[in-house]
Amino acid sequence: MGRRVAIVGVGQTYHKSHRPDVTSREMIREAVTAALADAELTIRDIDAIVIGNMDHFESINYVDTYSVEGSGGVMKPIMKVSTGGTTGATVAIAAYYHVASGLFDRVLAIGFEKNSESDTTGAIITCSDAIWDRFSYSGAIPSLATEATAYMEKYGATQEDAAIIGERDRNNALNNPFAHLRRPLTVADIMASPMLAYPIKLGDICPRSDGACACVLAADGVAQKIARKPAWFKAAAVRHTYTWFGDSTDYNKGLVSMQRASKDAYQQAGITKPAEEIDVAELYLPYTWAGLKWIEDIGFCGPGEGVRFVRDGNTHMGGKIPVNPSGGVISTNCIGATAMLRVAEAAIQVMGRGGKRQVPDVKNALATGFGGCFWSDVVILSTERP
Amino acid sequence: MAHQVESERLVSVFAYPMPYEWSIGLYGSKFFQEIKQNRRFVGIRCNGCGKVYVPPRRVCGPCFQELAELVALSDTGVITAFSVVNYPFIDPNTGARRPIPYTYGYIKLDGADNIFSHIINETDLSKIKVGMKVRAIFKDTAEMQGNIQDIKYFDIVA
Numbered sequence: 301m302g303r304r305v306a307i308v309g310v311g312q313t314y315h316k317s318h319r320p321d322v323t324s325r326e327m328i329r330e331a332v333t334a335a336l337a338d339a340e341l342t343i344r345d346i347d348a349i350v351i352g353n354m355d356h357f358e359s360i361n362y363v364d365t366y367s368v369e370g371s372g373g374v375m376k377p378i379m380k381v382s383t384g385g386t387t388g389a390t391v392a393i394a395a396y397y398h399v400a401s402g403l404f405d406r407v408l409a410i411g412f413e414k415n416s417e418s419d420t421t422g423a424i425i426t427c428s429d430a431i432w433d434r435f436s437y438s439g440a441i442p443s444l445a446t447e448a449t450a451y452m453e454k455y456g457a458t459q460e461d462a463a464i465i466g467e468r469d470r471n472n473a474l475n476n477p478f479a480h481l482r483r484p485l486t487v488a489d490i491m492a493s494p495m496l497a498y499p500i501k502l503g504d505i506c507p508r509s510d511g512a513c514a515c516v517l518a519a520d521g522v523a524q525k526i527a528r529k530p531a532w533f534k535a536a537a538v539r540h541t542y543t544w545f546g547d548s549t550d551y552n553k554g555l556v557s558m559q560r561a562s563k564d565a566y567q568q569a570g571i572t573k574p575a576e577e578i579d580v581a582e583l584y585l586p587y588t589w590a591g592l593k594w595i596e597d598i599g600f601c602g603p604g605e606g607v608r609f610v611r612d613g614n615t616h617m618g619g620k621i622p623v624n625p626s627g628g629v630i631s632t633n634c635i636g637a638t639a640m641l642r643v644a645e646a647a648i649q650v651m652g653r654g655g656k657r658q659v660p661d662v663k664n665a666l667a668t669g670f671g672g673c674f675w676s677d678v679v680i681l682s683t684e685r686p
Numbered sequence: 687m688a689h690q691v692e693s694e695r696l697v698s699v700f701a702y703p704m705p706y707e708w709s710i711g712l713y714g715s716k717f718f719q720e721i722k723q724n725r726r727f728v729g730i731r732c733n734g735c736g737k738v739y740v741p742p743r744r745v746c747g748p749c750f751q752e753l754a755e756l757v758a759l760s761d762t763g764v765i766t767a768f769s770v771v772n773y774p775f776i777d778p779n780t781g782a783r784r785p786i787p788y789t790y791g792y793i794k795l796d797g798a799d800n801i802f803s804h805i806i807n808e809t810d811l812s813k814i815k816v817g818m819k820v821r822a823i824f825k826d827t828a829e830m831q832g833n834i835q836d837i838k839y840f841d842i843v844a
Contacts, residue, residue: 320695359700422778430708432741434779435834436805438771442790445769453816497790498770498811542747546740546801549792551767 302400304520304686306530307647309339312513315480315632318416319510324358328370328412331512331637335408336372339516339526343372346516347404351411352381352391353636356426358417371410383540384427385584387411388513388640389669389677393536395517400533405519406526411640412512415633420508427672429544440586441505442497443545443673448589449499450551455604457592459499461611463490465591466503466630468616473627475656480509480632490588504588511634513641520685531650534664535568535680537561541673548673557676558597558668565678566599569664569686574599575614578680580649580659581623582642584670585630591615591623598668598678617659625649625657639669643679650681703781710832713742716756718832725824727759729798740798761822762843763795763802768816770809793820793840807839819844 311334313327322330328351336342349371353363360366364373364380371378383390388411395409421439428437437443451457467487473479490503516526523530539561542548550556562574571577583598585591592606600621601609609615615623624630626645629638646665648654663684669677710718713730717740720728730742734749738757746753768791777784791806807823808814820840830836 320693320697419776421775425778430706431710431714432834433803436790436803438775438784438790441773442769442771446767446790446792449769449816450767496773498772500769545792545803547747549767549801551792 302397303402304532305396305399305517306523306527306532307515307681308518308523308527308530309335309341309516310514310644310647311335311338312478312641312644313511314478315509315511315634317480317508317510319414320416324360324412324414325367325370327414327510328367328410328512331412331514332370332372332408332410335514335516341406341516341526345406346372346376346408347406348377348398349373349408349410350379350381350391350395350398352383352387353411353413354384354387354423355382356423357420357635358414371408383671384675385586385635385671386540386639386669386675386677387636387671388638389584389643389667389679390538390639392515392640392643392679393538393677395515396533396536399517399519405522407517409515409517409640410512411637413634413636414510415508415635416510427543433545437545441500444587444589445497445500446549447551447593448587451589451593452499454551455607457589457607460487460491461607462504462588462592463487464610465585465588466490469585469591469624469628469630472617472625472657473631476626476631478632479627480511481507482631500587506586506629506633509632509634511632511637513637513644515640515644515647527651529651529683531647531665531681532683532685533679534682534684534686535565535678537564537568537678539564540671540675543673545673548675554603555594555597555674555676557674558594561676561678562598565680569680569682571664571680575601575621578621578664578666579662580625580646581621581666582626582645583623583628583668584639584642585624585628586633586670588630590670595623622659625654625659639677642667642669646679646681650683711744713744713756715832717741718836721824721836722827722830722832726761727795727822729757729759729795731755731757737799738797739800740795740802757797759795759797763793763820763840765791765806765814765816765818765820766794766801767792768806768814770811789814791840804837805839807841814842818842
């Protein structure tokens with residue numbers, strides 16, 4: 301059993317499609333400065349740093365060293381962790397491991413991306429297997445679309461059902477001053493948007509954003525002195541499978557990595573009825589169908605029940621388990637930071653600092669990361685010291 | 687390195703090819719040789735869990751043990767999922783725009799237990815459905831190069 305660990309400060313940049321005004325280092329520094337200010341600490345208080353972004357995106361090989369002027373990591377223990385779309389969550393979990401180990405009291409976790417610095421689709425294609433997949437693969441959209449076609453065939457879900465997720469998340473983004481896309485989008489708007497890869501339309505898919513996010517994690521005994529209401533780690537689970545699509549997709553079984561990671565997380569947290577015991581969720585939903593299907597895999601409802609669960613308002617603000625008060629990935633997607641934003645936003649909810657996007661009386665908040673060929677991370681944060 | 691002026695701030699541009707050579711491995715090589723010689727697929731069975739993988743590889747991930755039992759398969763399979771790609775993008779394999787629309791498909795090859803991804807030769811949404819049977823269409827043998835494009839695409843047969 302490791303030490304108890306809490307998030308005691310979070311910081312994020314504003315998000316835009318293009319930040320030519322700053323280098324990645326400078327953008328990272330904005331998030332780090334905000335996180336340190338939130339925790340009322342200085343960089344001298346930080347014992348170690350974990351940082352990550354997407355391999356290939358900015359063509360920076362060693363972001364740990366590249367970024368030291370931005371991260372504050374000059375001559376500190378600093379490591380890079382890069383796991384595709386899950387990167388931000390994996391970085392947060394690696395920072396959690398650092399503190400839980402007993403070796404470091406205060407650790408900074410950082411995720412960032414400047415999607416504008418390369419062709420995102422081209423960069424994502426290079427994530428796929430060079431011998432077997434790269435020839436037919438065309439980036440994130442069609443691989444997600446295959447999941448949607450399988451789900452529609454199996455349960456009869458419609459494109460309108462999926463569009464509700466986009467409408468929900470984009471509407472929530474209006475309450476988040478940091479969100480990238482802050483214009484409402486209706487089901488009708490989504491249905492009328494151009495078809496990118498059947499059945500995914502422009503309104504169904506996440507944008508490309510520039511941005512960075514940082515979290516300060518602290519050990520039991522230290523955390524209480526920093527934050528009035530620390531967001532305690534109750535669980536952290538990582539399930540990463542294959543990079544070859546043929547091995548990682550079994551649509552009869554569902555998103556197996558998410559099923560396994562959430563089951564592990566619930567066991568760690570002592571949660572037996574997720575939809576009853578979790579008060580808010582920040583889910584890495586890169587496209588609308590995920591908001592129907594993955595809530596089944598994560599156990600908020602049973603297989604095939606996603607459409608009904610969402611249509612009954614359970615995942616909207618004011619519902620049983622609000623999903624993505626921040627506006628989620630469909631509103632903001634700086635990929636290496638995207639999964640950390642889920643963890644940071646869950647921490648914000650637990651700490652009660654969400655402003656207009658705050659869900660009342662949050663005790664337990666769940667965050668997920670999703671990556672590449674269908675792998676998953678799950679984090680559960682709580683007001684309750686475990 | 688070229689430089690573009692964007693207001694008073696400059697942008698550094700890199701736009702040159704970077705070549706790589708990737709090993710295909712023994713069994714991966716056999717996969718392409720089987721296509722060239724017999725115009726069919728070959729998979730590999732795990733003696734631990736019984737799963738047949740295609741394309742064949744040396745290790746079963748879950749069992750973490752070496753595989754050796756090659757299994758001859760046919761050239762047919764079933765569509766488990768698909769998407770019609772309809773947006774323009776630059777293909778990092780070629781540096782040129784990939785022709786669209788085309789249909790990206792996940793296919794369960796007959797006799798295999800995992801999924802094979804490739805292109806399906808049908809972009810009309812009214813003519814393609816999950817569960818349809820498909821057959822691989824190979825290049826002429828003389829044109830084969832021992833890579834994934836030795837399979838031209840899959841045709842819907844039922």
